[in-house]
Amino acid sequence: MSTRIFGSGIRRREDPRLITGEARYTDDISLSGMLHLAIVRSPLAHARIKAIRTEAARESEGVTGIYTAQDLDLNPIPCAWLLPDSDLKTPDHPPLARDRVRYVGDAVALVVAINRSAAQDAADLVEVDYEPLEAAVNPETATQPSAPQLFDDVPNNIAFRWVVSSGDEALEKAFGEADIVVQERIIQQRLLPTAMEPRSAVAQWNSAARELTVWCTSQNPHIHRHILSAVTGVPDHKLRVIAPEVGGGFGSKIPVYPDEALVSWASMKTGRPVKWTETRSENYQATIHGRDHVEYVELAARRDGRVVGIRGKVFAAMGAYLSTAGPGIPTILHGLMYSGAYDIPHIRCESIGVFTNTTPVDAYRGAGRPEAIFLVERLMDKLAHQAEIDPVEVRRLNLIPPFRDGHEVATGLTYDSGDYGAALDKALQKAGYGRLRAQQRDAAKQGRLIGIGVTCYAEICGLGPSQVAGAIGFQGGLWESAIVRVSATGKVQVMIGASPHGQGEETTFAQIVSSEIGLPVEDIEIVHGDTDRTPMGWGTYGSRTTPVSGAAVTLATRKVKEKARRLASHLLEAAAEDIEYEDGRFFVRGSPDRFKTIQEMALMATVGWDLPEGMDPGLEASQFYDPPNFVYPFGAHIAVVEVDRETGAVALERYIAVDDCGPHINPVIVEGQIQGGVVQGVGQALLEGCVYDEQGQLITGTLLDYAIPRADSVPTIELDSTITPSPHHPIGVKGVGETGTIASTITVYNAVIDALRPMGVHQIEMPLTPPRVWKAMQSASGTGGPTS
Amino acid sequence: MKVSITVNGTRYEREVEPRVLLVHFLREELGLTGTNIGCDTSQCGACTVHMEGRPLKSCTCLAVQADGRQVTTIEGLAKGEQLHPMQDAFWEKHGLQCGYCTPGMIMSAVALLEENPEPTEEQVRHGLEGNLCRCTGYQKIVEAVLHASRSGG
Numbered sequence: 001m002s003t004r005i006f007g008s009g010i011r012r013r014e015d016p017r018l019i020t021g022e023a024r025y026t027d028d029i030s031l032s033g034m035l036h037l038a039i040v041r042s043p044l045a046h047a048r049i050k051a052i053r054t055e056a057a058r059e060s061e062g063v064t065g066i067y068t069a070q071d072l073d074l075n076p077i078p079c080a081w082l083l084p085d086s087d088l089k090t091p092d093h094p095p096l097a098r099d100r101v102r103y104v105g106d107a108v109a110l111v112v113a114i115n116r117s118a119a120q121d122a123a124d125l126v127e128v129d130y131e132p133l134e135a136a137v138n139p140e141t142a143t144q145p146s147a148p149q150l151f152d153d154v155p156n157n158i159a160f161r162w163v164v165s166s167g168d169e170a171l172e173k174a175f176g177e178a179d180i181v182v183q184e185r186i187i188q189q190r191l192l193p194t195a196m197e198p199r200s201a202v203a204q205w206n207s208a209a210r211e212l213t214v215w216c217t218s219q220n221p222h223i224h225r226h227i228l229s230a231v232t233g234v235p236d237h238k239l240r241v242i243a244p245e246v247g248g249g250f251g252s253k254i255p256v257y258p259d260e261a262l263v264s265w266a267s268m269k270t271g272r273p274v275k276w277t278e279t280r281s282e283n284y285q286a287t288i289h290g291r292d293h294v295e296y297v298e299l300a301a302r303r304d305g306r307v308v309g310i311r312g313k314v315f316a317a318m319g320a321y322l323s324t325a326g327p328g329i330p331t332i333l334h335g336l337m338y339s340g341a342y343d344i345p346h347i348r349c350e351s352i353g354v355f356t357n358t359t360p361v362d363a364y365r366g367a368g369r370p371e372a373i374f375l376v377e378r379l380m381d382k383l384a385h386q387a388e389i390d391p392v393e394v395r396r397l398n399l400i401p402p403f404r405d406g407h408e409v410a411t412g413l414t415y416d417s418g419d420y421g422a423a424l425d426k427a428l429q430k431a432g433y434g435r436l437r438a439q440q441r442d443a444a445k446q447g448r449l450i451g452i453g454v455t456c457y458a459e460i461c462g463l464g465p466s467q468v469a470g471a472i473g474f475q476g477g478l479w480e481s482a483i484v485r486v487s488a489t490g491k492v493q494v495m496i497g498a499s500p501h502g503q504g505e506e507t508t509f510a511q512i513v514s515s516e517i518g519l520p521v522e523d524i525e526i527v528h529g530d531t532d533r534t535p536m537g538w539g540t541y542g543s544r545t546t547p548v549s550g551a552a553v554t555l556a557t558r559k560v561k562e563k564a565r566r567l568a569s570h571l572l573e574a575a576a577e578d579i580e581y582e583d584g585r586f587f588v589r590g591s592p593d594r595f596k597t598i599q600e601m602a603l604m605a606t607v608g609w610d611l612p613e614g615m616d617p618g619l620e621a622s623q624f625y626d627p628p629n630f631v632y633p634f635g636a637h638i639a640v641v642e643v644d645r646e647t648g649a650v651a652l653e654r655y656i657a658v659d660d661c662g663p664h665i666n667p668v669i670v671e672g673q674i675q676g677g678v679v680q681g682v683g684q685a686l687l688e689g690c691v692y693d694e695q696g697q698l699i700t701g702t703l704l705d706y707a708i709p710r711a712d713s714v715p716t717i718e719l720d721s722t723i724t725p726s727p728h729h730p731i732g733v734k735g736v737g738e739t740g741t742i743a744s745t746i747t748v749y750n751a752v753i754d755a756l757r758p759m760g761v762h763q764i765e766m767p768l769t770p771p772r773v774w775k776a777m778q779s780a781s782g783t784g785g786p787t788s
Numbered sequence: 789m790k791v792s793i794t795v796n797g798t799r800y801e802r803e804v805e806p807r808v809l810l811v812h813f814l815r816e817e818l819g820l821t822g823t824n825i826g827c828d829t830s831q832c833g834a835c836t837v838h839m840e841g842r843p844l845k846s847c848t849c850l851a852v853q854a855d856g857r858q859v860t861t862i863e864g865l866a867k868g869e870q871l872h873p874m875q876d877a878f879w880e881k882h883g884l885q886c887g888y889c890t891p892g893m894i895m896s897a898v899a900l901l902e903e904n905p906e907p908t909e910e911q912v913r914h915g916l917e918g919n920l921c922r923c924t925g926y927q928k929i930v931e932a933v934l935h936a937s938r939s940g941g
Binding site: 196 | 815829890910
């Protein structure tokens with residue numbers, strides 16, 4: 001064994017079960033005597049419940065019980081991100097609506113039956129009398145006094161008002177004295193996360209032991225356990241949450257929803273296992289949505305292109321209730337990143353969280369940071385245009401210079417390390433930027449519309465120091481823990497609190513352990529996703545699993561190795577400092593023949609026959625890791641598009657991504673994360689948009705109506721990287737789960753506007769579908785309009 | 789209604805309600821949970837199987853329509869421990885992340901190569917447009933299919 005395994009693109013260890021159909025997702029679970037649950041959901045966005053009639057449904061075949069709010073004894077679903085200094089309102093979120101529904105999909109009744117179809121049949125027979133109310137749908141207009149009110153004690157539907165500022169007075173002055181001020185009203189359209197696996201839960205109440213087991217589609221089973229304990233009243237040490245195979249999350253499986261609590265309650269009520277699985281249409285109503293901002297942003301600069309300030313006012317939809325992390329997304333994860341990759345002395349973000357009669361909004365891949373990079377990069381392009389400087393040059397002028405150990409930006413964050421110019425140079429070279437601009441000019445002469453978008457980004461990942469979590473109102477820590485246990489035969493179990501669901505840590509973490517300790521990857525098992533089998537951890541989101549949990553795994557493995565070294569020194573009768581370790585062998589320096597293998601040390605530690613004074617038996621270590629800082633991946637992306645004059649169709653011709661997430665543990669997995677992220681962000685730019693009508697009816701309620709990228713929607717993504725280790729991390733890694741999504745939406749958007757600018761088109765609301773682009777071209781006032 | 793359906797070489801005779809979809813029959817009646825359900829409008833392709841050797845979204849077919857037919861699911865693709873070349877290609881090229889779309893994607897890809905053994909990248913992309921994946925951005929799926937094509941899968 002050698003350390004080469006770190007950095008090697010080995011095949012994933014989780015794949016054999018996934019490519020053969022043997023993997024077990026939540027809905028695949030079938031337990032003896034299991035009942036099925038269906039949820040009756042509101043078809044109206046806002047209404048009073050006058051009556052619920054369940055008689056007909058009760059008579060339906062196979063029904064064992066029908067329940068409404070008055071039958072339940074569950075606590076409200078809590079919000080877990082209580083922003084400080086924001087006057088946050090936290091109205092109750094009852095698991096079943098009592099007297100009022102507030103969004104299409106709000107749960108009003110439960111049906112429990114002997115199988116899935118019987119439950120659904122009966123659910124269709126539950127009659128609810130509603131008195132419709134006017135709905136508030138748009139987060140900006142919902143704040144007007146005349147707007148319908150969701151909650152009596154939340155004036156103007158304002159859930160919170162949060163501000164980060166480098167200093168208002170200086171900021172005003174900077175804007176006042178600036179040569180150039182550019183502005184934009186940006187709509188970050190609402191998105192549907194669309195993990196391919198819909199949500200599902202199975203609960204099993206053991207009345208003899210008074211224990212509850214819940215299998216569910218979770219990115220963070222330990223958080224689910226804590227919150228489900230609070231909602232159901234089952235003490236947390238009697239509540240086990242298992243996230244089996246999880247089919248993607250993208251943030252949508254972070255929150256604790258009413259549904260998991262209702263399934264738990266139904267199992268406790270009936271004494272039998274109960275399963276619920278949402279359909280895709282139900283998923284679009286009942287699973288969180290992402291984005292949905294209306295933003296007013298502006299940037300101030302000197303004539304030479306140097307940016308002096310950036311500020312924004314954001315109306316961010318929260319939906320009808322505060323979801324688990326909802327308030328933290330358009331604030332902490334958004335406003336604090338207004339500096340992007342640049343040195344900007346004055347920054348202010350005011351974020352207004354607004355209740356609307358829509359599905360709750362929470363973290364969706366990137367969560368707040370794509371929106372931040374979008375506005376920064378949008379304003380950079382506008383500045384470049386106004387100052388008549390090439391968009392690359394205006395960026396280069398403002399980039400934070402290379403730094404290896406900390407750079408503080410005006411929002412108060414300290415970025416860890418970066419060489420943003422190097423990433424930009426690499427991307428430009430890979431794209432052939434100069435040549436591209438020449439091609440663009442040549443094409444223009446032929447009447448073709450080619451556009452180029454260039455983005456520099458930095459992002460905050462690896463959430464995060466727990467002290468900071470407390471200071472920003474996150475109702476938990478953000479550390480991770482790991483146990484590394486070597487058996488007598490030298491096999492390793494690594495128990496982690498994080499909960500990967502597609503990101504490949506069963507492979508990459510085994511690579512870390514193997515590199516640290518010299519045991520083969522095949523002998524290392526990563527155990528995750530079960531609160532009874534794993535130590536506490538806060539889950540997989542925010543590109544945090546490798547930066548935080550990976551650090552805990554690294555340090556726990558080093559502890560194990562150190563113990564094995566001490567044992568080897570004892571058995572080899574040599575001083576510990578004279579013991580060297582290579583390829584799985586401890587040997588006395590200068591005498592490679594006198595060695596003990598790591599497997600031998602595992603056996604000797606386990607039997608405990610001859611341990612040094614004071615050493616405990618066993619070869620095992622536990623490690624908590626609370627990161628000293630966040631990590632800040634960065635990079636530069638370039639998109640090339642061509643817009644069809646006749647149809648408005650946008651063809652994404654090339655996409656170049658240069659990303660720096662520190663050292664790559666498995667470069668193939670890194671590529672997969674970036675490619676997937678980029679395409680998801682391209683989806684927002686070109687295809688995706690969740691639409692409600694004015695009454696709060698969900699228009700894009702199925703996959704028929706909501707377009708996510710298909711295999712033929714995108715070209716090959718051209719990837720490269722720079723590698724700048726994080727200075728504070730044991731193996732220097734950053735995070736890579738969200739980079740693509742954070743950068744790609746604005747890169748493609750800027751490319752399209754770049755193509756259309758000669759026609760006088762400066763803004764189009766996303767997604768940039770052919771009809772919208774065509775309309776924008778038609779109504780453009782500039783020269784070079786469509787040929788007649 | 790009584791149906792007789794041969795799945796992965798084994799003949800099953802069952803009494804089913806006429807409204808039962810093939811995908812529910814496979815998952816709930818036969819316990820073959822490798823075939824996943826990702827939507828309710830036949831967009832996502834997660835439930836793709838082969839019927840009489842041709843790809844089929846098993847949510848678009850009633851179990852009674854499969855009466856007397858041969859169905860192959862992801863569980864029937866490997867020969868014992870020997871992976872199908874397409875399964876191996878997906879593994880080799882990292883053509884999957886969360887794995888949920890994968891069974892359907894592999895079944896579609898196998899059918900695609902049976903129809904066109906040496907497709908171009910564009911033909912692969914076009915051929916897989918009925919299968920949605922939210923994780924990979926499709927690039928490594930396309931690489932996997934081209935890899936399988938080159939290795940005679």
